[in-house]
Amino acid sequence: MIIKNKLIFGWALLLLCTFSCKEDLIEMNINPNAASPESANPNLVLSTVLTEAGKTVLDLGYQDIAGVMQHTQKDGWSGSHNSYDWNRSNSWSGYYAILRNNKFVYEKAVELDQELHQGVTLVIRGMMFGLITDLWGDAPYSQALKGAEGTPEGTFPVFDMQEDIYRGILDELEMANQLLSKPQSAYNSSIESADPYFYGDPAKWQKMANSLRLRFYMRLSEKLPDFAKQGIEGILADPGTNPIITDPGDDAAMSFNTESEGSSWPNNTKFDVDASNYRRLKMCETLVEAMRAKNDPRLGVWANPVEIPLVVDASLPAGTDVIQDGKRYLSPDVLEARNVALEDISQNQDYVGIPPGIAGAQVYNLSPDANQAAFNPHVSWLNDRYREPNGPLLKARLISATEVNFILAEAALKGWAVGGTAEDYYNKAIQSSFATWGLSDQAEVYLQQENVMFDGTVKQIIEQKWISSWTAAAESWFDYRRTGYPELEAGPYTIRSAIPVRFYYMTDERNLNEANAELAISRLETTNYSEVDGANSAWSKPWVIQGTGKPW
Incomplete structure (x- = not known):
């Protein structure tokens, strides 16, 4: 009996040690540097969202789209930059990765009743989904970012139609406008340490939200002119409720303040041994x-x-x-x-x-x-x-006073009620651009030149906007598609004799989500330039320019 009791005690002791060891091992295997969804500070994730969004926009406007819009050319390894030889290589996975992290911050903010975080993440959501539909056309939107749920919709999301995406992000940006309308002291949270654009100032984020609304309404001005007119006039009619960016000091611009490779100006020579890039x-x-x-x-x-x-x-x-x-x-x-x-x-x-x-x-x-x-x-x-890793003029620019004033100049030229003349806004746009690049004292002389003075045409507005979009050329590409300006000609050795108007849907997406991808492709409008590719072509027109006769 004593032996039996000793055996029972021994087994109990062994089991107790085993469970204790397991518990200790579980605790020891918790990575103290990893972010747990349950305990993570939203600002740690928000910082990544904001910086990656800035780098993504800059990469578009400083790299291959700068080649498309003929700001730059490459004199080596130039196929994708000079000739549009993209070969279905442009993927949206990085865009959706940003949106997934952004969704985490938004949901955490709802849980914690943090309206400031909610407003900022809605601004980023609107901008990033806007970029996706601008670049590709129809895309996952209403069922996007639900992969973790394990549902068929989350795994194989529908491609929402482009019109629905634009309308959806405009609604979300209006929600952001309302959430960001309070003074900073009225919020129960702060994003100052995580915000490389406005250092936690909700008033500036509110201006960005409304300025993005102007951008997307103007994007729709050829396709849905009455809707765009009503939207822009509504924003301008109540500047107290709908403040916008009108001064370069309020630009949504991210500086590169460190000298680490991952957070410095791209293609700088500090981290490129032979400066080849x-x-x-x-x-x-x-x-x-x-x-x-x-x-x-x-x-x-x-x-x-x-x-x-x-x-x-x-x-x-x-x-x-x-x-x-x-x-x-x-x-x-x-x-x-x-x-x-x-x-x-x-x-x-x-x-x-x-x-x-x-x-x-x-x-x-x-x-x-x-x-x-x-x-x-x-x-x-x-x-x-541009050799340097950072500097006062080296910034990722998401939206600016220059762009906003050009939008208002175009709206005024259309006869819309925007509280000023087309010439006034045109001049303000150029003055804002000169201020951005440290040339404020030279703007007036420039504006007095005969071939710069406002001539009352949308062509001149868009051409000046194109010049001003240096390092942010993606926005000038989207303007080109809907207006045909500037009047660019494809080079003699480009793979088509016209400027492309969208990115190809990538092969992986077509293979993994075939039915939805093929339906979206069927809604593209093929053109004389897209026949070699089939419907999924960089020269097939998405909904936003179908039937407009633009840009060619």
Whole structure:
């Protein structure tokens, strides 16, 4: 009996130790650095949401869409940038990743009754879903972000029609406007430490919400003119309830304040050993010539003057090809021997851009660098500030006073009641852009030039808006689609002879969510330029421009 009791006691002790060890191991295996959904501080996740959203917008406007809109060209590895050879490689997974984290913060804010967090996350939700539908067309929206629920709808969400997405985000941005209408002291939470845009100021987030509403109403102005008119006039009729961004000091702009690789200006040379990414990105002739024609001082902020200009001089002895006093002098026979026509080079002594979509961009303008090393001394490189990891002008710009004033100039030109004239708003937009780039004192002289003074056309408004969208070129792409301005021509070696109007639906999405993806593709409008691809083409028109005759 004693032996039996000892055995029972021994087993009990062993089990007790086993369970204790298990419990200790479970506790020990909790990662103290990981964010638990139950205990995570929403600001830790919100900070990631806001910074990733900024980097995403900048990546669009500073990289391949800057190539589409002919702000820049690459002189090496240039297929996607110069020629639109995207090959269904543009994925929306990063956009939805931001939205999933944003949803976590919103739901946590509802649980904790944090109206400030709710308002800010609705602004980001509206902006990000707006980008998705702008870029692709129909997309998962009403059933999106529900994958964790394990339902068929969450796993295989429908692609909402583009009109419904735009209407939905406009409603959500109006909700954000209401949530963000209180003074900062009235909220029971703060986002100051997590907010790289406005440092927790709800009034500025409210202005961003309403400014985004203006953006999306204008996006719909060709397709739903009465709806857009009513929306924009309604916002402007009550500025107390619907404040908007009108001053560059209120721009939704994120600085790059650190020198770590993940949070510094993209393509800077501090983290790129041979500076190849910086070097490959050069100015495009289209933007350069548009700005040179207007003596635009912003060009010198964005670009370096050409290092070694070309000078072709018929009075020089035959065979002359010499660099002297910082210039390269050539006799005409040298060009003839290389089968290069005079009109195929640039002799600009200040700024030289690479023409869009040409073959051999790396050797344009008689560059001696034929191996795609991107050392061409005869074209303009980006300004040296873009070598740096940070700086006062290096910002991701989500929406600005410049854009808002151009929107209002266009609305006024349409005859809508927006409290000012088209010319006034046009001038304010340009003044805002000059202030943004540190050139406030030069704006008035610029505006007095004959080819800059307001001529009463939407063409001029959109062309100036396009120039001002430097590093934020995606917005000018969306303007181009609905207006046809600026009047861009695809380069001779682009994969189609027209500017694309959307991204392809990616192959993975079509394979995983086939039925819904194919239905969305069937709603695209095929064009003469999309026949080679089929309906899922970058040249098939999404709903927002179907039937408008724009941009081509």
